[in-house]
Amino acid sequence: MKRLCFLCQSETEVIFSTTWVLPGLAPREIGFSVCPECGSVCQSPSVSFDEMMTFYSSMAVYTNPGRQEKPTDAKVRDLDEQIQFIRRGIGYLPNSALQIGSSDGYTLSRFRDAGVKRVLGVEPGTASVELAKRLYQIDCIHDSAEQFETNEQFELIILTHVLEHLYQPQMTLKKCRQLQQLPTEGFIYVEVPLMAKPASLCPGFFSFEHINYYTRDNLVRSLTDAGYSVVSLVEHYNSNLSPIIGVLASTRPQSHCDEFVANVVGNRAILQDYRAKEVAYWQGCLDAILPQLQQSKRIFLWGAGIHTSQIVANTTLLADCKINGLTDTSSLKWGLRQGDWHCQAPDSIDWQPGDCVLISSYASEKEIFDALLWLRDIGVTTLRLHNVDDTRSH
CATH class of the missing domain: 3.40.50.720 (NAD(P)-binding Rossmann-like Domain)
Known part of the structure; x- marks a missing residue:
């Protein structure tokens, strides 16, 4: 299926595509495209939303051999930083937090341990919902980011490595804003893989599960269009599997970031250069063995x-x-x-x-x-x- 740009809803231009043998699905053409209007990169052609939900329900697991369901050292480190980053940006940790894409519940357990009184997750993966309850006593709404419902309002909403997975990420961000109709200030923390120079990107960066790709500019615009204003940003290039960017934003107007400028030519070049590098990398690994x-x-x-x-x-x-x-x-x-x-x-x-x-x-x-x-x-x-x-x- 062909997708429109996730940010501005324009038609996109396919830069490269190939046939993927997908688990649980028939072989499918998967491609990566650039928006000629705003320059955002997305997966297109892609599978349908229902097919992706089937994948997450049946395939997405968070247990690994040798780890006994414990978080990696890197995950522990990243949560230490996220909690401190949010506390520093706001001045305190809020009383309530909703995490969309709550995985196995570890993130929310850490925020609860740090002093957040009310925590709630949203998670489509059956195995992950069960793990969150069993390992950390975290309650989750068993549903997708697009379809979940709650009547609660939250001072802090967390989306770490979620927006890149969503078919309509802007709708989810606007939904978050509706859950923060508070008399006091509300905050959102978003972290996503950062589409940087091809040399900075790991093998498989343009992947099946990641259907949207963010630069600093289009992530800031995504939050701004949804009614948020940026408070703080952090970027890491060498500490994780791929470069990442984290943004803390507020429901109150701020004036910290420049106006969005589309970079169509630059992002098209990243896709083209990366594709050549990717094929050479995978084939080289195979040739060696x-x-x-x-x-x-x-x-x-x-x-x-x-x-x-x-x-x-x-x-x-x-x-x-x-x-x-x-x-x-x-x-x-x-x-x-x-x-x-x-x-x-x-x-x-x-x-x-x-x-x-x-x-x-x-x-x-x-x-x-x-x-x-x-x-x-x-x-x-x-x-x-x-x-x-x-x-x-x-």
Whole structure:
């Protein structure tokens, strides 16, 4: 499906597209486009909203091997900073907070521990809602950002790594503003991946789940158009998997940021340069391990999901090798079809010496590799595609 610009609703221009073998969905053309009016970049063509909601409900999980459902050190660090950033920008922490896209509940638990009295989440993922209640006793509205309803008003609304996922992010921001019709000042904290220079962007930056892409300028305009004014901004380029920008904004007028200027030419160039860099990167990773793959008895891909889609879309893997199966530790994925394979439970496979497992994940690659010692002990080769130990994931 073709999408209009998420910021100004203009028709968009496709810069590149390719066929993705998506988990639980038929192969689909996925592309990335630029708006010729405001310069914003979005995923288009894309899957439909209902198909994306099916993906989140069935595929989005927040448990990882070796971590026992605990947050990463980077996540703990990022929450330390977010809480301090908001406290410094406002002067205090508000009494009530709503988080849209509350994931496993860890973020809200930290704000509660810091002194916020009333916390509530909004989360579409079934597994995540259950985790939030079980791990942190956080209550969540089990619904999407677009469809949830509440009669409460909140002094602080938090959207960390959410706007890039939404089909109509401006509607959600305006909905947030309606939940802050307070006699006192209300605040919103938004954090998203920052579309910076191609050299700053990680492999897979233009991904399936991320359908909107933000620069500093269009993020400020997004908040301004929804009735907010920027109080504070922070940008990080090296501390996370991808560059990020965080913005604290107020319901009261401020005059800190310049007027929005469209950068159509610059953003088009970022997409074009990144695409060439991305294909060369993925193919180079495959070429480095191709001799080992081709000497294996059978090959299984580890990880039903987007990185498996990306290696299929961006390399010659299927032309160079026969892939015998797909496996994953998440029971939610067992039985799901992705391309020519159905995802199997690891312990349902009759592993044999000489088999090979190729880990497709980027952010969790080292974590998965360390957890697969039991396969190496029985003679199964486990190969890392990216070989990056420190992905600094958020």
